Amino acid sequence: MSREIFETQIIRVFRVGGLVVFFAAAAFPFYWMIVSSFKPLEELLLHPENLGLDLRSLDFTSYRQVLLKHGFFRYIANSLYVSLMTVAVSVSLGTLGGYAVTRLRFPGKGIFSAGVLLVYMLPAIVLVVPLYVIFTHLGLRDSLHVLVLVYVAQTLPVSVYMLKNHFQALPPEIEYAGMVDGCSRAGVIWRVVIPLSAPALASVALYTFMIAWNEFLFAFMFLDTPDKFTLSRGIVQLAGSVHLSKQLVMAASVVVTVPVLILFLFFERQLVRGLTAGALKG
Amino acid sequence: MASLTLQGIGKRYGKTRILSGVDIHVEDGEFCVLLGPSGCGKSTLLHIIAGLILQDEGSVLLDGRPVDGLTPGERDVAMVFQNYALYPHMTVWENLSFGLRMRKVPGPEIKKRVRETSRLLGIESLLDRKPKQLSGGQQQRVAMGRALVRRPKAFILDEPLSNLDARLRADVRVELKSLHRRVGGTVLYVTHDQVEAMTLGDRVVVMNRGEVRQTGSPDDVYSRPADTFVAAFVGSPRMNLFQGRIVRTEGGPRFEGDGFSLDLHGWDDFGPEGEAEIGIRPEDVKIAPPGRGGPVAEVLLASDVGPDTHVHARLGREDLVVRIPGRTDVKPGGKVALEIPAERVHLFRGGLRVPTGA
Numbered sequence: 001m002s003r004e005i006f007e008t009q010i011i012r013v014f015r016v017g018g019l020v021v022f023f024a025a026a027a028f029p030f031y032w033m034i035v036s037s038f039k040p041l042e043e044l045l046l047h048p049e050n051l052g053l054d055l056r057s058l059d060f061t062s063y064r065q066v067l068l069k070h071g072f073f074r075y076i077a078n079s080l081y082v083s084l085m086t087v088a089v090s091v092s093l094g095t096l097g098g099y100a101v102t103r104l105r106f107p108g109k110g111i112f113s114a115g116v117l118l119v120y121m122l123p124a125i126v127l128v129v130p131l132y133v134i135f136t137h138l139g140l141r142d143s144l145h146v147l148v149l150v151y152v153a154q155t156l157p158v159s160v161y162m163l164k165n166h167f168q169a170l171p172p173e174i175e176y177a178g179m180v181d182g183c184s185r186a187g188v189i190w191r192v193v194i195p196l197s198a199p200a201l202a203s204v205a206l207y208t209f210m211i212a213w214n215e216f217l218f219a220f221m222f223l224d225t226p227d228k229f230t231l232s233r234g235i236v237q238l239a240g241s242v243h244l245s246k247q248l249v250m251a252a253s254v255v256v257t258v259p260v261l262i263l264f265l266f267f268e269r270q271l272v273r274g275l276t277a278g279a280l281k282g
Numbered sequence: 283m284a285s286l287t288l289q290g291i292g293k294r295y296g297k298t299r300i301l302s303g304v305d306i307h308v309e310d311g312e313f314c315v316l317l318g319p320s321g322c323g324k325s326t327l328l329h330i331i332a333g334l335i336l337q338d339e340g341s342v343l344l345d346g347r348p349v350d351g352l353t354p355g356e357r358d359v360a361m362v363f364q365n366y367a368l369y370p371h372m373t374v375w376e377n378l379s380f381g382l383r384m385r386k387v388p389g390p391e392i393k394k395r396v397r398e399t400s401r402l403l404g405i406e407s408l409l410d411r412k413p414k415q416l417s418g419g420q421q422q423r424v425a426m427g428r429a430l431v432r433r434p435k436a437f438i439l440d441e442p443l444s445n446l447d448a449r450l451r452a453d454v455r456v457e458l459k460s461l462h463r464r465v466g467g468t469v470l471y472v473t474h475d476q477v478e479a480m481t482l483g484d485r486v487v488v489m490n491r492g493e494v495r496q497t498g499s500p501d502d503v504y505s506r507p508a509d510t511f512v513a514a515f516v517g518s519p520r521m522n523l524f525q526g527r528i529v530r531t532e533g534g535p536r537f538e539g540d541g542f543s544l545d546l547h548g549w550d551d552f553g554p555e556g557e558a559e560i561g562i563r564p565e566d567v568k569i570a571p572p573g574r575g576g577p578v579a580e581v582l583l584a585s586d587v588g589p590d591t592h593v594h595a596r597l598g599r600e601d602l603v604v605r606i607p608g609r610t611d612v613k614p615g616g617k618v619a620l621e622i623p624a625e626r627v628h629l630f631r632g633g634l635r636v637p638t639g640a
Contacts, residue, residue: 171367173365176334176354176361176367177367178369178380179333179353180332180333180360181381182355182381182384184353187384
């Protein structure tokens with residue numbers, strides 16, 4: 001066996017081995033979550049070592065309980081509302097901000113453009129206490145709209161940054177052509193820039209949605225009324241109750257994770273393309 | 283259609299002056315070419331005319347009325363861009379009709395005009411395609427069509443042929459000229475290619491460093507360059523320029539260059555003696571038959587470019603190019619006598635053209 005073939009084989013073994021190890025590490029908790037959610041509590045307590053799942057005796061009781069008895073339909077609706085609002089506001093403001101930084105000239109543009117990501121450098125844990133105090137004094141605390149506000153503040157820097165990178169890769173002459181053809185600046189953004197930015201906008205929307213959907217800390221601190229809980233806040237409520245029912249928490253976790261997972265798998269190529277847009281022209 | 287006038291246009295970015303005191307007048311229906319090297323401010327000037335950039339000084343007039351306060355859309359000027367700038371997400375039909383739709387032209391009229399224009403340019407079969415599915419030449423036609431379909435007061439074109447390959451460029455150049463003859467229109471056409479300027483322009487405006495250096499017919503610019511910049515920029519191979527002194531001798535005026543001397547017999551009214559620069563086009567220099575002729579030069583290189591041969595030679599301590607029709611038997615290293623007719627020699631003082639009376 002020549003050295004080259006030998007080396008290729010070794011590399012192949014390592015590559016496959018590495019992928020298997022990483023996949024197992026990433027997928028096992030997920031698998032465990034799904035399996036546990038389909039078993040009754042007694043089964044989990046009696047046979048904790050049983051990792052298998054009998055597909056003939058799937059037990060949907062936990063899902064029924066989570067969704068109906070523990071109000072998770074309500075939480076899904078709340079989470080959807082907060083996430084979609086965040087997406088809408090963050091993407092529209094991100095579009096305008098990214099465009100302004102790319103094409104318009106105004107005083108403070110350099111500082112704004114460079115500083116926009118600085119906001120992102122502050123960890124949430126540093127912000128949460130002051131915000132808690134401020135919102136409490138303003139009487140705004142227990143509200144979904146405050147969550148939207150916080151999530152927008154959190155995601156907007158990245159939205160602006162990603163869209164700025166994308167807009168910089170668009171040739172300005174296309175916009176000039178639009179203006180010479182009779183569009184106002186706003187008309188050019190609406191009729192030319194936005195249609196040409198669909199992939200970037202989609203990836204920004206997906207990113208924003210995932211942040212808002214998964215966010216826990218602010219939801220945990222700001223929401224008091226169970227009617228207004230988001231999904232992540234609802235799980236804590238469930239896990240913190242007197243009788244900890246493992247299978248219920250697992251079912252609830254599936255309800256939280258699966259939509260994002262599906263969304264991500266569906267838009268994955270789009271997302272990666274959007275993230276790297278502007279890195280290379282062409 | 284309308285006349286297009288620029289009055290004293292000036293523009294600076296910070297401390298850098300891009301344009302100063304640019305005056306250009308394009309008559310109604312005239313094809314005017316703006317010629318200049320890259321970075322001389324010609325694209326900036328077009329953007330100012332279109333209203334995409336605001337000038338610091340001066341005024342843009344269409345049909346004698348200032349349009350400085352108007353947005354690009356209100357100016358009724360159509361622009362063709364170097365990279366075509368077609369809307370990638372629209373079909374050719376949508377690209378052509380976009381400007382009309384923005385101006386709220388009624389639907390039937392839009393259809394009629396798009397049909398006419400696409401027939402004129404031979405792009406009827408492409409109306410359903412997206413720009414990406416078109417060749418460079420086809421994209422170029424669509425870009426022209428987008429301007430034509432609007433029937434604007436004036437057309438401004440920013441190096442519209444520079445992205446085409448050499449053969450196609452020559453074809454489109456001819457087509458553009460005949461198109462203008464048929465359709466008419468006030469055109470300001472920017473290029474750095476002097477062949478384009480000479481073949482297309484009713485009038486040529488030569489710019490350098492943000493200033494107009496000469497305005498005139500292609501023949502004016504070529505045969506009577508206003509200064510040494512125009513002299514060197516227009517024409518290929520470029521005009522030979524030599525620094526030296528003009529002196530009057532008993533045998534008539536002479537030019538004393540660096541290591542050579544030229545007889546300028548026939549010049550009569552050329553001002554005082556002294557420092558001057560002369561220019562002579564490569565095709566105006568002849569290689570004299572043996573035993574005759576003036577200054578002797580040493581041949582460095584003879585390059586055969588097809589119809590002509592370009593002979594690079596050393597005259598005194600200066601280099602010069604001679605363009606000879608057809609082939610020649612001069613060999614590198616050999617010596618040749620040159621004939622330089624005095625009436626073909628251009629005289630410049632302080633960089634500006636001075637008549638020689640020849």
